[in-house]
Amino acid sequence: MKRVLQLTDTIEKRNGRMSVVMNVYRKINKENIQFDFLVTDYGHENYYDEITKLGGHVYFLSSRDLSLSKIKDKFLKVIHLRKYDFVHYHALSKWGECISYAKQHGIKVIVHSHATELSDNFVKSIRNRIFSLNILTCADERVAVSPEAGKKLFLWQNFEYIPNMIDYDKFKYSNITRNKIREKYNFSNDDKVIGIVGRISKQKNQKFALAVLRQLIKENKNYKLLVIGEYDDKGKKYFQMLKSLIRKYGLERNVIFTGIVLNVWEYYSSLDLLWIPSLYEGMPTVAIEAEANGVPIILSSQITKSLKINGNVSYLKVNNCSLGSWVSLSKRQINSREFNSISNIKETIFNSKRVLTQWMRLYGL
Incomplete structure (x- = not known):
């Protein structure tokens, strides 16, 4: 059996990287490979209980002890507990120090790029670039979730593009489910429900969503915004700012x-x-x-165009000058659900069997 040590920085359920890794982990043959x-x-x-049930081990280092020396000590202790064939590094963080030590101990290194920016903060971007310099010399395999993410992290070096995988049948549209969720939040049949899903943070830009919503309800009070997600300690101040804007805008x-x-x-x-x-x-x-569900989507133009599978997916710039475009396009798109979306996905690079095969090739399987 091959064993892989995943360096994802966190195993929190709200983390996008972890949802990608877990979607793969659930489907792999545990007799051949283990995470x-x-x-x-x-x-x-977090996913601790599920990981242990699947046969994996989780090793924690407290956020209070996250010095480079403590990271090194913890990593060396873990790799001496078990023989690892691969270290798979996903997050630009202090944990990147480990890939140099992995190379020194004869462990192959896979580096996975998940973002098109190193940070939403200029100083942290510089810090993260410094953290990632050893990637250029230590990575045996370089992988990116989109062409843009690969070019940002790996610069001139080659990489393999492996899109994120989902269990798309799970996301199939259901009218029964639609009614259940809408009843939970007391939405009427006349309400036009817009969703924004993800961690509440500056990166996800819920602030811009509030500005667009404010313009929409000037014409129709039945627009609702369902913000699905939670904030972490770093996002608490941002969340409080959003709440202030909601009061200011009367939303x-x-x-x-x-x-x-x-x-x-x-x-x-439940979304329109x-x-x-x-x-x-x-x-x-x-x-x-x-897209698997068929709900129409409007995305920031900063996001990879590789996502456009259905005909109801559109891209717009995100700035004050584009508010009007978001408003007018939202009004046009809001009732354009795609009901053949699962069939569409199965014909693309997002086919789960294809993506799983690409992951297994990384591990020599």
Whole structure:
């Protein structure tokens, strides 16, 4: 059996990288390959129970002890506990120090790029570029979730493009589910429900979504925004700013924060439109999930165009000058659900069997 040590920084359920890894982990043949995880313990709801049930091990380092020396010590202890064939590094963070030590101990290194920016903060972008310099010399395999994400991290070096995978049948549209979720939030038949899914943060740009919603309800009070996701400690101030804007714009009856939900696949059926106004993304899994469901989507033009599978997917710039475009396109797109979406996906590079084969090739299987 081959064993892979995944360096994802976190195993939180709200983390996009982890949803990508878990979608693969659930489908692999555990007799041939097994995943373990070496991550930071942030104390939030996570996949620990599921990972251990699948046969994997999780090794935590407290967020209070996240110095480079502690990371090195923890990594060396873990790789001496078990023989690892691969270290698979996913997050631009201090954990990137481990790939140099992996090479020194004869472990092959796979580096996976998940974003088109190194950070939404200039200083942190410089820091993360420094953290990633050893990638250029230590990576045996380079992988990216989109062409844009690969070029950003790997610069001039070659990489393999492997799109994110979902269990798309799980996201199939259901009228029963639609009615259940809409009843939960007391939406009427006349309400036009727009969703935005993901961590509440500057990167996901919920602030821009509020500005668009404000313009929409000037014409029709029945527009609702369902914000599906939670904020972490870093996003608390951003969340408070959003709440202030909601009060300022008079949107209290039009914006619903769901918090973290564990059945997000059901929520897509309840939506009439999905917005993804992110400042940057590698390959947002929520977009693939929404396309499987057939809900129309408007995405930031900063996001890879590789996502356009159905005919009801559009891209627009995200700035003050584009507010009018988001408003007018939202009104046109809101009732354009695609009901052949699953068949469409199966004919593309997002086919789950194809993606799983690409992952297994990384591990020599």
